[in-house]
Amino acid sequence: MNRWTQGFRELKRYPSALGGMAIILFLIALSFYTVITIPYSEALEQWRGGDHWRMHPVNASPLWTDRLTGGDKPQTQVIESDASEIRETSFEGGKQVRIPLDFSYNNDGFPSELNLFLEQRHSGQEGFVRLTWHRPDGETINLGGQRIGEKERVSISQNSSLEGRLGMVPHVGLFAGDSDPESPQARQGQYRLTLDAILFDENAELEADLAVYGRVHGLAGTDYQRRDLMLALMWGTPVALAFGLLAAVGTTVTTLIIAATGVWFGGWVDAIIQRLTEVNMILPMLPILVMVGTLYSTSIWLMLGVVIALGIFSAGIKTYRAMLLPIREAPYIEAARAYGAGSGRIIMRYMIPRILPVLIPTFVTLIPTFVFLEASLAVLGLGDPELPTWGKVLNDAQEQSALYNGFYYWVISPAVLLMLTGLGFAMFGFALDRVFNPRLRTQ
Amino acid sequence: MSDANLPAGRGAGPLRDLRRLAFFTLRRVLALFVTILVGVYLTIIIANMGGKVDELRELQIRSTISEAVRADPSYQQMDSEERNALIQEQVQMEIERRNLDEPFIWRSFDYLAQAIQLDLGRAEEMHSDAGSRDVYDIIVERLPATLLLFGTANLLVFFVSVYAALYLSRHYGSRLDRLVIGLAPSSAAPGWFYGIFLILIFAFIIPILPAGGMVDIPPPENDWAYARSVLSHMVLPVIAMFISSIFISIYSWRTFFLIHSSEDYVEMARAKGLPANLIQSRYILRPTLAPIITNFLLMLIGLWSGAIILEQVFNWPGLGTLLFQAIGYRDTPVIIGGVVIFAYLLAVTVFMLDFLYAILDPRVRIEGGQ
Numbered sequence: 001m002n003r004w005t006q007g008f009r010e011l012k013r014y015p016s017a018l019g020g021m022a023i024i025l026f027l028i029a030l031s032f033y034t035v036i037t038i039p040y041s042e043a044l045e046q047w048r049g050g051d052h053w054r055m056h057p058v059n060a061s062p063l064w065t066d067r068l069t070g071g072d073k074p075q076t077q078v079i080e081s082d083a084s085e086i087r088e089t090s091f092e093g094g095k096q097v098r099i100p101l102d103f104s105y106n107n108d109g110f111p112s113e114l115n116l117f118l119e120q121r122h123s124g125q126e127g128f129v130r131l132t133w134h135r136p137d138g139e140t141i142n143l144g145g146q147r148i149g150e151k152e153r154v155s156i157s158q159n160s161s162l163e164g165r166l167g168m169v170p171h172v173g174l175f176a177g178d179s180d181p182e183s184p185q186a187r188q189g190q191y192r193l194t195l196d197a198i199l200f201d202e203n204a205e206l207e208a209d210l211a212v213y214g215r216v217h218g219l220a221g222t223d224y225q226r227r228d229l230m231l232a233l234m235w236g237t238p239v240a241l242a243f244g245l246l247a248a249v250g251t252t253v254t255t256l257i258i259a260a261t262g263v264w265f266g267g268w269v270d271a272i273i274q275r276l277t278e279v280n281m282i283l284p285m286l287p288i289l290v291m292v293g294t295l296y297s298t299s300i301w302l303m304l305g306v307v308i309a310l311g312i313f314s315a316g317i318k319t320y321r322a323m324l325l326p327i328r329e330a331p332y333i334e335a336a337r338a339y340g341a342g343s344g345r346i347i348m349r350y351m352i353p354r355i356l357p358v359l360i361p362t363f364v365t366l367i368p369t370f371v372f373l374e375a376s377l378a379v380l381g382l383g384d385p386e387l388p389t390w391g392k393v394l395n396d397a398q399e400q401s402a403l404y405n406g407f408y409y410w411v412i413s414p415a416v417l418l419m420l421t422g423l424g425f426a427m428f429g430f431a432l433d434r435v436f437n438p439r440l441r442t443q
Numbered sequence: 444m445s446d447a448n449l450p451a452g453r454g455a456g457p458l459r460d461l462r463r464l465a466f467f468t469l470r471r472v473l474a475l476f477v478t479i480l481v482g483v484y485l486t487i488i489i490a491n492m493g494g495k496v497d498e499l500r501e502l503q504i505r506s507t508i509s510e511a512v513r514a515d516p517s518y519q520q521m522d523s524e525e526r527n528a529l530i531q532e533q534v535q536m537e538i539e540r541r542n543l544d545e546p547f548i549w550r551s552f553d554y555l556a557q558a559i560q561l562d563l564g565r566a567e568e569m570h571s572d573a574g575s576r577d578v579y580d581i582i583v584e585r586l587p588a589t590l591l592l593f594g595t596a597n598l599l600v601f602f603v604s605v606y607a608a609l610y611l612s613r614h615y616g617s618r619l620d621r622l623v624i625g626l627a628p629s630s631a632a633p634g635w636f637y638g639i640f641l642i643l644i645f646a647f648i649i650p651i652l653p654a655g656g657m658v659d660i661p662p663p664e665n666d667w668a669y670a671r672s673v674l675s676h677m678v679l680p681v682i683a684m685f686i687s688s689i690f691i692s693i694y695s696w697r698t699f700f701l702i703h704s705s706e707d708y709v710e711m712a713r714a715k716g717l718p719a720n721l722i723q724s725r726y727i728l729r730p731t732l733a734p735i736i737t738n739f740l741l742m743l744i745g746l747w748s749g750a751i752i753l754e755q756v757f758n759w760p761g762l763g764t765l766l767f768q769a770i771g772y773r774d775t776p777v778i779i780g781g782v783v784i785f786a787y788l789l790a791v792t793v794f795m796l797d798f799l800y801a802i803l804d805p806r807v808r809i810e811g812g813q
Binding site for chain 1: 485625627632639643756766770771781793
């Protein structure tokens with residue numbers, strides 16, 4: 001054990017090792033934080049998309065990139081009827097409700113979308129609502145009427161008759177100032193949307209949420225399904241680390257044990273292992289993974305299993321064999337044999353520990369390879385169908401032509417995380433290599 | 444070793460070398476052939492685990508037979524029910540003729556024979572640009588594009604890294620040397636990853652190079668213009684591959700040359716006062732040539748599969764994009780065919796490795812590889 005502590009003490013002298021360790025620790029901390037704050041099932045449920053994200057803008061870039069470049073794009077505002085003064089007047093068999101939704105708009109640029117969500121409770125009958133838009137200069141615009149069922153979503157942005165009247169898309173037209181219509185400027189100030197509703201039940205309640213979708217959102221932005229990318233970026237971390245670590249452990253440990261077994265028994269056992277390694281060399285890993293993903297399932301755990309299965313007889317066996325052959329003849333092995341140690345004991349307790357130091361750097365540098373493999377599969381469209389991963393974010397971005405449309409954040413943020421993981425493990429692994437294999441250092 | 448020690452009748456000189464080389468090659472070809480057999484057989488087993496291949500073949504038989512029956516004028520008068528019965532009967536006969544009703548274990552050898560002869564069947568959805576539906580034609584049409592891109596990138600990486608490593612091994616500890624070592628971890632990311640950034644920078648932020656594809660659309664008529672167009676499309680993918688493998692490559696070669704340049708015979712040559720160039724070419728490069736070639740070909744093996752995603756990212760019309768499209772269409776015969784072709788390419792690479800080894804390594808020539 002002295003050798004290990006000494007090795008780690010030596011590691012401190014390499015700045016790249018410290019940097020790598022810092023990155024790895026950060027990623028591990030992020031993984032734990034993610035798994036604790038957003039449980040697995042909840043993450044899957046949310047990533048499936050749908051109603052959970054209805055208050056999020058579509059394809060909004062991260063807040064900080066906009067502010068750093070001096071932009072002042074709007075964030076999403078949700079104006080709830082709970083917070084406003086509702087005036088009700090009852091009449092025979094129903095009531096009239098007036099809900100003013102007030103908000104102030106102080107950004108440059110226009111919102112990306114306008115939606116009104118209505119919910120009517122305790123009423124079996126459809127009601128009716130009339131919408132009026134009040135601009136800061138006092139002008140009012142009639143947005144038309146709408147029937148209210150139990151749950152309604154009024155897409156003001158897609159109101160084509162309104163668009164015709166305004167001469168531009170509603171979420172621009174409703175906010176535009178007096179300047180020329182060719183390059184409209186947003187008017188800042190207090191806006192109000194008034195709902196005049198008639199409900200045909202005395203107990204009925206109306207709840208309204210106006211969503212003024214922004215163009216920037218949070219730390220990571222959102223994608224085309226309104227999902228917050230932060231969820232995928234955070235959950236991608238434990239998935240990537242787990243996949244990389246398990247695949248690296250699975251392949252190196254099995255490979256090592258098989259190589260040691262071959263060397264120890266020699267003869268036909270060794271010959272079979274050698275031939276299997278050669279067969280495995282011509283089996284193309286990625287195409288086979290692609291085939292398995294297409295024909296069976298793209299579950300990340302099946303992929304992991306196939307990666308490990310294909311990695312068992314990898315080319316590494318040849319290297320380990322070369323290292324183990326001289327060890328087999330070492331006197332301490334002979335001593336172990338003399339006291340009556342069995343083959344299993346000799347392989348596991350005497351031969352393998354001897355080459356572990358050489359193995360550890362390889363092992364560490366192998367992890368990012370598998371992390372990138374998972375991302376590669378996802379980029380090919382063979383990512384896990386449910387789990388949010390970095391590769392799947394990249395795949396979505398590519399399918400939606402993110403670069404072409406200028407949504408750079410969508411590609412850059414998962415790519416940076418991938419790069420960070422790759423660099424962290426590689427830097428740490430290279431430093432380990434120099435510490436544990438002193439031959440490289442003295443040269 | 445004197446000639447008297449050699450067994451009689453073996454001769455000497457180049458003729459003997461050639462004969463041993465031929466013997467060695469033959470043995471390797473046989474061994475590799477067995478390896479390919481096993482590899483392809485494993486592929487078939489993996490592919491057929493869900494009975495997919497059987498289903499496909501049955502579907503193919505059905506479609507060819509119904510096409511034939513519909514096209515045959517002598518069956519035109521039949522009503523549809525009669526015709527369907529006829530098709531069903533013929534399909535049944537064909538299934539029996541092809542032994543599809545036999546257990547899988549027997550048939551798997553049949554599939555193996557077909558795959559080995561590169562009879563890869565017909566595609567379900569896809570067709571080659573020339574219009575052929577044969578998987579073999581589709582794949583062969585895409586192969587040159589892959590070879591062009593990956594051949595260029597690999598040769599570039601190989602020569603640049605070996606020369607750079609030789610230079611660094613003479614100046615180890617210099618600032619440049621430390622820089623390259625520091626940059627080596629950048630190779631943790633594969634080529635496609637850098638490709639995304641290169642596309643972002645050079646095709647969108649500063650639009651000077653095409654974002655993807657192999658030639659302009661429409662392709663230029665003039666040969667020179669065509670070549671120039673292909674070249675400009677190649678720049679970004681080649682750079683992406685170059686960045687992703689150059690530093691680790693230089694790093695490992697540098698270490699390798701450093702170990703070899705401290706061998707006793709190199710020290711001896713230095714002590715004799717031989718010029719540095721001569722030491723480099725005769726005392727360092729010559730004995731290390733065999734491992735250099737090995738590494739080059741192993742790198743090729745590694746890059747064959749990495750190609751798939753890089754091609755897809757750059758929309759390069761090679762094997763990788765083909766495989767990707769096949770996934771999109773769920774065109775199983777093309778996917779399986781692609782895997783078989785990849786296995787063949789890998790085997791050819793391994794064979795070249797062995798063969799070059801035999802030429803370069805005198806031990807193989809002299810001892811016949813024993």
